[in-house]
Amino acid sequence: MSGTPLDLGPQAAVLARLAAGVTDEHLAGPTPCPEYAVRNLLGHLAGLAVAFRDAGRKDLGVTTDTDPRSALPDIGPGWREELPRVLAELAGAWRDPAAWTGMTRAGGVDLPGEIAGLVATDELVVHGWDLARATGQGYEPDPAALRACHDFLAASADDPGRGDIFGPVVPVDPDASLLARVVGLSGRDPEWAPQQ
Numbered sequence: 001m002s003g004t005p006l007d008l009g010p011q012a013a014v015l016a017r018l019a020a021g022v023t024d025e026h027l028a029g030p031t032p033c034p035e036y037a038v039r040n041l042l043g044h045l046a047g048l049a050v051a052f053r054d055a056g057r058k059d060l061g062v063t064t065d066t067d068p069r070s071a072l073p074d075i076g077p078g079w080r081e082e083l084p085r086v087l088a089e090l091a092g093a094w095r096d097p098a099a100w101t102g103m104t105r106a107g108g109v110d111l112p113g114e115i116a117g118l119v120a121t122d123e124l125v126v127h128g129w130d131l132a133r134a135t136g137q138g139y140e141p142d143p144a145a146l147r148a149c150h151d152f153l154a155a156s157a158d159d160p161g162r163g164d165i166f167g168p169v170v171p172v173d174p175d176a177s178l179l180a181r182v183v184g185l186s187g188r189d190p191e192w193a194p195q196q
Contacts, residue, residue, distance in 0.1 A: 004100055005117065009091035010142035011124045015045065016084040018131045018139070027075075031134040032192045035072070038134050042083065043073030045127055049086040052120040055106040056093030056113075064105045087124075094120065118152045125149040126186045129179065133192055139179070146178055153185035 019042065027039040036044065047068060054063045076082070093099055100113045111119070125141050126149065132139035141149075157169050167187025172180050180190040 004095060004097050005114065006094075006121060006144055006148050007091070008094045008117075008121060008124065008145065009088075011121065011128070011145035012049075012087040012091040014139075014141055015124055015128050015131070016087050018128060018135070018137055019045070019080070019083050021137050022131070022135050026135045029134055030194050032130045032188050036130075038131070039075050040073050041127065041130055041134065042079060043075045044068065045123075045131070046075065046079060046083050046086055047073050048120075048123050048127075049083070049090045051106050052116065052123070053086060053090040053093045055104045055116050056090070056096065056099035056120075058098070058102070058104055058113075060105050065108050067108045090120065118148060121145050122149045122152055122186075125182065126188070129183055129188075134194060136194075141179065146182060150178055150182045150185070153182060157185055 022038065022042065027037065027042075029038050031038055031041045033041060033044075051063050051066070051068070054060070094117055098113075100117050102113050103110055104113050104116050105111070106116050106119065125145050128141055129139055131137075153166070156166075166185075170184040170187060170189050172184035172190060174181075176184075176190070183190040
């Protein structure tokens with residue numbers, strides 16, 4: 001493979017901007033992930049950024065071996081500085097063509113580098129929508145990342161084993177926006193909003 005299939009930098013930057021718009025009042029609020037408040041979603045984003053950074057670098061160890069469902073994630077006191085830094089490091093790791101080749105590991109699962117890169121893309125795009133919805137911010141994901149995420153999710157839409165990772169597909173009008181279709185494929189309702 002020459003070059004890299006996708007630059008994760010633009011989508012990582014979108015997420016960093018969304019995180020910068022999160023206020024302390026948002027932290028306890030609900031998200032489209034039923035088990036996560038906003039603070040847990042941010043903690044998950046920080047953890048996955050580190051895990052997929054290290055997966056891209058093939059720096060395998062505790063960060064790539066830990067199942068993300070093993071504990072409820074949370075933020076630390078320095079999350080406002082840490083999250084944009086680790087998102088940028090994630091993007092940097094996946095700019096190396098070697099990240100997309102061979103085998104790596106993330107969440108305790110061994111997988112090809114190219115698939116790991118697509119999983120990272122999916123996490124950044126879908127959780128970006130989660131964070132934007134939960135905090136009332138507008139959301140315009142990187143178009144290339146959004147297309148890659150759609151193709152990745154659509155490929156497994158009929159796979160009965162996908163329930164281990166995603167919820168059941170939520171039907172969306174075929175004429176809906178690409179983002180709405182991605183959200184539905186991820187098992188989320190594109191109309192989700194925090195209860196007032």
